């Protein structure tokens with residue numbers, strides 16, 4: 001039987017407990033989950049690609065079926081190149097829906113075999129995103145309930161240098 005492989009793409013700038021919640025749920029459904037850091041996003045990230053990959057690596061250390069990678073260009077091309085059948089996306093609130101719906105349909109148009117799977121995080125993470133975490137860290141707000149300790153440490157170091 002073919003191994004079921006899913007990609008979880010995003011900017012992960014930085015990875016939060018919300019992302020980790022989705023990764024864990026996806027790992028229960030698929031043989032392999034690849035967390036894929038998108039390189040060519042319009043937004044300028046706070047963390048470099050290497051830093052983002054490193055923080056994800058540390059966060060998934062205890063999940064044997066999960067690995068991290070990064071990619072350029074179209075998601076469907078990358079998915080095909082590694083033999084993934086599905087794309088995982090997190091749905092936090094209705095506000096995520098329109099954009100995610102559009103992306104899923106475009107990806108299906110580009111590759112009719114590409115399946116998008118939406119997963120809901122625990123409700124305590126439903127208002128959480130990386131931007132909020134960065135904003136909090138910038139003003140010395142408490143972020144320990146939103147990101148793992150190693151991410152908090154890197155966030156604080158980054159803000160100190162800014």
Ligand code: ADP
Nearest residue numbers: 009010011012018019089090121125128129130
């Ligand atoms: P962000 O929206 O925080 O910048 P990304 O671009 O890295 O995050 O998002 C990658 C995927 O993870 C998207 O599908 C996004 O909806 C999802 N996601 C981000 N934060 C959460 C969260 N707190 N709970 C569930 N899914 C999330």
